[in-house]
Amino acid sequence: MATVTLQDLTKVYDRSAPPAADRVSLDIGDEELMVLLGPSGCGKTTTLRMIAGLESITSGSLSIDEQVMNQVPAKDRDIAMVFQSYALYPHMTVKDNLAFGLRRRAVPRAEIERRVKEIAETLELSPLLGRRPHALSGGQRQRVALGRAIVRDPKVFLFDEPLSNLDAALRVSTRGEIAALHRRLGATMIYVTHDQVEAMTLGTRICIMSGGRVMQVGAPLEVYHAPVNTFVAGFLGNPPMNLIPARVAEGDGGRRLAVAGESLVLPPARMPALGPETALTFGIRPEHVTLRRDGAEAGASLAAEVLQTEALGAETIVLAALREDRAAKVMARVAGDAGFRVGESCRLQFDLAAAHVFGAEGDVLRPR
């Protein structure tokens, strides 16, 4: 039962460098699982540590349940955190690791016993209670770290890349466990990751960060389908959105784009009318690109040459270069049996009803 509000939260470690977190504003609702997503070094951990109280706040304010928390020490914030390194106490058994936080909070002995036992059962740690962390596997340590957070029943859970030290299979199953945990506990959680699959599958909302700033906040599909700038567009999706430089050409009500010597005409729903010669970026996701040997529509396709194919079975990822501008490369996600070969000429057919247009600064341009 908690809401967390960040208002212009800023962290400056070093005056000569740009802030590690720069005016981060975010409203996290009760029972929400907010994912902070961004490339390494974008300030996710810093933001999380300010919320935890492990890092001082340079400016801005942090509130939990409407109460300003800037000056409240970490130990009094009633927040639990799962660390990337797990940070289990090496000199304590699993049981003591789980109980450590409760002992401090003057929980009666019998109650501690009961809760530790219960958590150990749900996380399948019961046979390991007497062991010390060095005698556990990576996955087991991870579960102890989770258990140590859950057992305290805190107001807010923080996760800092909790799955990044697990192997791929374990990562998928633990991801499921965390999602189930969130549903079961109905707790407010803030989850940091650089992995967009984790973000898309776990988050009720995603906050995408870059260079210490919040780029966009929204539900997973919302940020996927309506990125506000080229950074978000190019970060989400695997492969990410194709971004191709373009200019506005005469005609078609200011919605004709000149790209690599040809033109594309965008529907009014996807683009505002713009004056000729405006420089912009044309964006289209790989799943909205198809390859045609013939029969491509004029005004919605470009000539290209296949550079590389990656057969994944059900589908094939094709990398193609535009014929008239070989520096501009386009990824397409086509059927697994499409059979295009490297060096082959083709036309790239775009589903322009799903196209995006970004201005010179990289911000999305939407029709009014």
Place this chain on the structure above:
Amino acid sequence: MDVLKKSILLLLLSGYTLFAAGPFVWAAMMSLRTTTEIHYDHFGFPDPIHWEKYPEAWFNSNYAIYFTNSTQVVLAAVIIVTLIGAMAAHCLARYRFKLNRLVYFVLFSTIIFPPQITIISLFQILVQYGLYNSKLGLTLVYVAIQLPLTVYILESFFARIPSDLFDAARMDGYSDWQIFWKVSLPIAVPAVATTVILNFILLWNEFLFAVVLITDEVNRTLPLGIQRFIGDTQEDIGMIATGLMIAIIPVIVVYAFFSEKLIQGMTAGAVK
């Protein structure tokens, strides 16, 4: 081939053991012989065995007093130096503050001075504060001279403890003071055991500061007691050996006890 290798190794080890243990065994044998017997044959076996020399040293030559003094001074000094040293090391390793490295460097740089340099000023200071010729004074001096090395050893150990552990403990609701006692110190047991052994042995055998700063018979420590048997014209070799043995036994006990802890702690993979 394997057998040959093993035999060579065994031979070398036996040689070394003889070399290392020889003087100890010799002193142990002399401690059970009278000075006259020793003069007659330096390396003879104790025959008859003069057990009575031990009570003689203990009761008639004040060894009971020396032993008590040594125990008091060294135990107190080791406990204080371990606590202060561990706290200082924890602080230097864990907190970022201005002049952190300067404090560390100044503390550490005192290691390079030979002890003779400080002894005159220490003497002056102790006299001034009425601590000269007292066990308390000697204890404080012992704490001071062993502190740099203790901090040095512990700091490097604390610095290797991942800071996430401290953060985790803070999230679990513990204050910095509690974190020191419940996280830092228990994890550092192997390093602490090392400094305890080292400090105990060095201080138990310490002679220079003791001889300068203690004059009264009732305040003498064991290394000074051995002096008693060295007269102006003759030395009572037999009793010196007995005194030595009384002095050495606690060192062996401490080493045996703590080194086991030490190995336990290390093999448990304490920091991971």
